[in-house]
Amino acid sequence: MHMPEPDSDVIERRDEICATLRTIIPAECVIDSVESMRAFDSDGLSAYRQLPLAVVLPETVAQIADVMKWCHQNGIKVVPRGAGTSLSGGALPLADAVLLGLGKFNKILDIDFDNRCVVAQPGVTNLAITNAVEDQGFYYAPDPSSQIACSVGGNVAENSGGVHCLKYGLTTNNLLGIEMVTIEGEILRLGGKHLDAGDYDLMGIMTGSEGLLGIVSEVTLRILQKPATRRALLVGFEDTESAGKAVGDVIGAGIIPAGMEMMDGLAINAAEDFANAGYPRSAAALIIVELDGPEVEVDTLIDRVEVIMKNAGASSIKVSQSEEERTLFWAGRKSAFPAVGRISPDYMCMDGTIPRRRLPDMMIRMASLSQKYGLRVANVFHAGDGNLHPLILFDANEPGELERAEDFGGDILRACVEMGGVLTGEHGVGIEKRDLMGIQFTEDDMKQQQRLKCAFDADHLLNPGKVFPHLHRCAELGRLHVHKGKMPHADIPRF
């Protein structure tokens, strides 16, 4: 994995740059000692580490704007960072870039039940939003498994999802407004507490932009009323293909569960060892289905799902009888990643999406790839929305295993695109999938995406080296086709 060559002139000016930053924001908000910067040298993709030029931890939006403005005027790159849980390396520092951390923006600014929304600073954790409103019977629906740690600003930048996104949508569907700071230091407001904005959907562009277009400095999130009843089923299968088919059967029957997750045998046993959730240890696959709504509706849906699962060949079915039991069913799934961490020295979590009807084909492909590379894989899926999270197990101390795991992961993502899916469901492209973008997008597609990037950040100062395998100069992308000496739309200002 190659990153852009660091600018040695900038690195040589490090002391001078840090001294100037200390005149722009309080001195204690600039960190430049190697020991202190170690805490920021990677994100959740911990196979890659890099010390930044300096870490800045501003305390106000005005300070973010001042840092951005100065960096822009002086050609210094900026890497935004929330909680650093990205699994695609989006927050990996660069040697010649300032790492701008949002950790001090940890306050909920407004809880507005009348408008059913919460306004929060970007460093607030995802779970803190639900914690702040649950006593009034509300919650925030997108629930990444990292919700105890990841920040809402990071959620916007990655368009994060979770177990309950099948029914309630991803971050983009639950975001009403943002405040952002551009690389020029301009503070913009997009959307608000209302449902739709009257102009271009710039908020849609910012959501999932992986820190390449601007800094999210405030978010307005939709909150929902907690459903009256929630119950979950644990359904065991003796083969993974039947389980994969059952997922499509439920949705095909017109039922949208609140969540529908799948785990294979390796993941089931790791999670059971970790959480004692009552999972069927001998099953080759486990589906967890949650139904929510009024009690009578949930009871009817539970009956219908049971029938569908039996018809698909389920070997065991358990229905939660209490809220404690429902929570326990989820505890295993929610701790699946750390649980798998106990059975292998290292693992790599992949993230691709396929049409859910292709789940059985994917299970077969995954088994044959596991054999080809001689590496075990534990499968954890947001099965309802076709989002795969295969965990490839390897030992980084064994020469060549990391590279083999990366090649295995690359083949999984190729298979996703080949089966009509996409490279990422929710973890983003970052550096992890950057060099695979060409599998999904043509060179023209990527140039078009970069034109958008150029509109926000013409000098490529924000998070360079992420998402795009090759950066084109903005002037080159704006190249004109001048026909017979005539410039089209000569009145439009050019950059």
Ligand SMILES: Cc1cc2nc3c(=O)[nH]c(=O)nc-3n(C[C@H](O)[C@H](O)[C@H](O)COP(=O)(O)OP(=O)(O)OC[C@H]3O[C@@H](n4cnc5c(N)ncnc54)[C@H](O)[C@@H]3O)c2cc1C
């Ligand atoms: C155990 C585990 C489980 C996970 N489960 C899920 C899951 O179920 N679903 C899911 O979607 N993800 C999951 N993730 C991935 C990760 O938690 C999400 O991508 C999360 O949204 C990242 O938030 P963060 O605050 O940690 O962002 P960071 O990791 O700090 O940054 C992520 C990206 O966002 C940019 N960024 C961060 N903050 C801002 C900001 N304020 N403005 C502009 N850009 C910004 C960064 O530059 C980077 O490109 C998981 C991660 C772990 C470690």
